[in-house]
Amino acid sequence: MMNILITIFKNICCLFILIMPVVATAQEKAWMYLQAKDSLFNPDFSAIGDHIVYNGNDAELSDVLQKYKIYQFKKTFKKAKKEDLNKTFFVVTNDAFLLEDLLQRAPHLFKSGQLISPEAMRIFEPNDYGVTSTVGANKGVQVNLDYFDFLQVPKAWYYTTGSRSTIIGISDAMVDTTNIEFKGKTTILRTSHTAKGHGNDTAGIAAAQGNNSYGVPGVCYDCSVYATDYGRFKDLDQLLELSRAGAKVINCSWVGRTYYQTAQDSINEMYKNGTIVVAAAGNDDWSKTKGKKRYYPASYENVISVASVSYKHDKVEENIKLSKKGNHYAENIKGFLGRTVGFRDKENLKEPFSYPVSLTTLNPDVDLVAPSSGQFRISKWMLEDEIEYIWEASSPTAPLVTGTIGLMFSLYPCLPPDEVESILKLTAWNIDSIGDNIKYKGNYGAGALQTGDAVEMVYQMAAEDETVTIDNQNFSRWDFKLTTYSKKTILKNQRFTDAATFNLTSKNQIVLSENTILKPNTEGSIHLKIDPTLEKECELQLRDPNILKK
Numbered sequence: 001m002m003n004i005l006i007t008i009f010k011n012i013c014c015l016f017i018l019i020m021p022v023v024a025t026a027q028e029k030a031w032m033y034l035q036a037k038d039s040l041f042n043p044d045f046s047a048i049g050d051h052i053v054y055n056g057n058d059a060e061l062s063d064v065l066q067k068y069k070i071y072q073f074k075k076t077f078k079k080a081k082k083e084d085l086n087k088t089f090f091v092v093t094n095d096a097f098l099l100e101d102l103l104q105r106a107p108h109l110f111k112s113g114q115l116i117s118p119e120a121m122r123i124f125e126p127n128d129y130g131v132t133s134t135v136g137a138n139k140g141v142q143v144n145l146d147y148f149d150f151l152q153v154p155k156a157w158y159y160t161t162g163s164r165s166t167i168i169g170i171s172d173a174m175v176d177t178t179n180i181e182f183k184g185k186t187t188i189l190r191t192s193h194t195a196k197g198h199g200n201d202t203a204g205i206a207a208a209q210g211n212n213s214y215g216v217p218g219v220c221y222d223c224s225v226y227a228t229d230y231g232r233f234k235d236l237d238q239l240l241e242l243s244r245a246g247a248k249v250i251n252c253s254w255v256g257r258t259y260y261q262t263a264q265d266s267i268n269e270m271y272k273n274g275t276i277v278v279a280a281a282g283n284d285d286w287s288k289t290k291g292k293k294r295y296y297p298a299s300y301e302n303v304i305s306v307a308s309v310s311y312k313h314d315k316v317e318e319n320i321k322l323s324k325k326g327n328h329y330a331e332n333i334k335g336f337l338g339r340t341v342g343f344r345d346k347e348n349l350k351e352p353f354s355y356p357v358s359l360t361t362l363n364p365d366v367d368l369v370a371p372s373s374g375q376f377r378i379s380k381w382m383l384e385d386e387i388e389y390i391w392e393a394s395s396p397t398a399p400l401v402t403g404t405i406g407l408m409f410s411l412y413p414c415l416p417p418d419e420v421e422s423i424l425k426l427t428a429w430n431i432d433s434i435g436d437n438i439k440y441k442g443n444y445g446a447g448a449l450q451t452g453d454a455v456e457m458v459y460q461m462a463a464e465d466e467t468v469t470i471d472n473q474n475f476s477r478w479d480f481k482l483t484t485y486s487k488k489t490i491l492k493n494q495r496f497t498d499a500a501t502f503n504l505t506s507k508n509q510i511v512l513s514e515n516t517i518l519k520p521n522t523e524g525s526i527h528l529k530i531d532p533t534l535e536k537e538c539e540l541q542l543r544d545p546n547i548l549k550k
Contacts, residue, residue: 029071030096031116031134033079036109039086045073060106067101069094078132078149079114082318090134123154124161124543126211126221130376139213143387147371150311150334151400152452153219156407159459160543161210162222163410168207168402169247169275171239172254173199175227179382181208181215185224189245190238192229197379198395202253203227204378206399207406216376219403219451223410230254236266236297243275248409248417251402252279253395255295264300271302274417278402280394281307282361291363291443299365304421306397308360309369309431309448310336316352329355332373335434337362337444339373339392353436360394362443367421368428370397370449404451408458414537415458422480423461426470427453446473460486462540463548464507475500485536491516499523507534 043061045052052073054065072092080088091098099113125133128140132149148154164185173195177186181204192199203218207225210217226247228238233256242250250270267277279298282289298305312332313319320330328349330341338354345351360372373392380388390396405420425446431437437444460466467488476498482489484506492513496502498521504510510528512518518526542548 028094030093030098031121032091032093032096032099032113033076033116034089034091034099034102034110034113035080035084036087036089037111038109041087041109042075043073045070058106058109061102061109064098064101064105068098070098072135074134076132076134077144077146078134082313092135122158124157125154126157126161126217127213128210128215128217129154130216137213140215140217141381141387143216143376143381144374144389145216145376147311147375147400148219150371151219151404152450155452156219156404156455157543159455159547160407160411160541162207162220162406163413163541164222164224165413166220166223166406166410167226167245167247168220168223168406169239169242169245169250170199170203170206170225170227170399171230171242171250171252172202172227173197173230175199175203175225176382180212181218181378181382182225183209185209187224187226188228189226189241190228192227197377197383198253199227200379200382201377201396202251202399204382204399205375205396206251206403208378215381216378219400220406220410223403223406231256233258233296234260234262236263239270239277239297240266243270243273247275249276249278249402249405251399252277252297253398255280255282255298257295259294259296259299263297267297267300267302271417276304276405276417276420277302278304278306278398278405280398281305281363281366283393283395284361286356286359286362286440289361289363291440293361294363294365295361299363304368304401304424305366305445306394306401306449307362307366307369307444308337308339308372308392308394308397309444310334310339310373311371311448312374316341317349320349333435335429335431335437335448337369337431337435337437337440341435358392359440360392360397362440364442366443367445368401368424368449369431369444369447370400372396400451401449404449404454407451407455410541411455412458412462412538412540416481416483419481419483422482423454423457424449425475425478426473426480426482427457428473430473432474446475446478459540459542460484462486462536465548470494475502479503483534485534496520496524496526501525501527503527503529505529505531505534507532 044055051069076090125136127137129136130145174192207223208218210221281298282295310332316330338358340358341352375390377388428447430447460468461484466486468486469490471492474495480502488509489506490511493515495517497519
């Protein structure tokens with residue numbers, strides 16, 4: 001018999017099965033992207049009060065622009081296809097009709113454009129966000145942080161950029177506390193060696209200071225950092241010290257090959273203490289592991305294990321290259337588990353697949369995947385003043401998750417630690433249908449990390465006028481737990497089957513919408529509970545308190 005328990009308190013209406021309408025809100029300003037025909041085109045503007053005015057000599061462009069208020073008109077790499085790099089502009093104006101006007105009256109300059117939806121306008125960028133910045137000022141190092149765009153990090157920053165009261169633990173090599181990115185926010189519990197800047201890399205990805213017109217921002221850039229050494233495989237004593245010092249999340253971008261029960265006991269103690277441990281799954285590729293090898297601490301229970309996924313190009317044909325041997329291949333294609341992609345149909349370049357040697361370690365203990373290839377290597381810039389991007393590794397994937405968890409706790413300090421992993425998995429991007437990923441099913445976790453969606457779900461769970469939507473995933477294992485105070489919690493196109501357990505407690509309505517399947521076996525269970533007496537233990541700590549009024 002299906003093991004489903006639905007508990008409904010008095011004076012609460014039953015579960016509703018319906019389709020929710022989409023509601024759009026009016027915006028005072030219009031945002032858009034424009035693609036120019038020539039990469040050399042870069043119009044000059046001067047500031048006048050709260051807007052800018054075109055200074056160029058193109059009569060048609062001048063005639064159009066003078067009818068509108070222009071607030072921003074700048075080049076960006078965001079949303080720019082390979083052929084449109086240095087041709088894409090981000091524009092903010094007082095009237096969305098500017099887009100059509102420019103395309104009709106200045107076709108000698110612009111070939112296409114797109115309006116940005118009101119939902120996509122809910123972002124925040126610091127002033128050191130790099131070449132894909134739009135609303136940010138881009139005063140830091142000029143590098144491509146498009147992997148943050150893939151993760152929707154600016155969407156997360158709309159709600160929070162972190163808090164000094166949220167401590168991120170870094171168990172790794174040395175973190176340079178004299179560098180501007182870490183100065184004044186970092187405490188060293190135990191010293192470590194340089195290791196070619198590995199500690200700076202992991203700490204920087206998770207929490208390098210942002211909005212300081214220097215370098216690049218980390219994911220949780222206003223969080224504090226406590227740093228220690230790494231290893232101590234038998235007891236993980238240095239991690240326990242971090243947990244006891246108040247770290248909400250600890251990053252471990254290193255591996256050992258041996259399981260120790262004493263180490264598992266330490267992990268369990270940290271978990272009970274409210275500390276989440278995140279670890280890199282390992283760098284050995286599929287041809288060596290076949291999904292059978294476990295590395296630690298990633299494969300301990302109560303640890304979030306993270307492997308690598310590609311993120312950059314939307315389609316395979318956008319980045320096809322030719323090897324020295326004359327073979328075609330593609331590189332860094334969004335959603336593929338491998339860094340490089342081959343073709344079973346070599347003649348027509350069809351049936352793409354990930355080369356097994358280009359995968360990082362996958363196994364049943366992996367919980368999430370996140371970008372590594374293409375990440376900016378912060379340590380190289382700090383130590384040698386050189387710009388370099390990471391080839392591939394699992395080490396830089398873990399701090400993306402670590403920083404995301406820091407944001408989640410910063411936004412809602414009362415977030416139950418045992419709900420963190422559930423939120424990350426429920427909001428992950430399902431990559432089952434990409435390339436040949438399905439052959440590795442069960443070894444790459446819930447899918448690709450989506451920082452923006454995870455942080456937004458935390459906001460929606462705690463905001464009483466919001467709606468939480470759980471959708472587009474297919475889970476047959478793992479334990480999920482959520483507590484929501486929102487006006488509605490909707491399950492849509494969502495499956496919990498077999499050994500999956502799902503425990504949802506909501507203050508208000510629970511809606512089972514279309515294509516929702518709740519069918520656990522004897523090892524799984526579904527508990528849906530409405531409790532009108534639920535009260536939050538604290539309030540949301542928003543970057544901008546006015547968000548609640550919007």
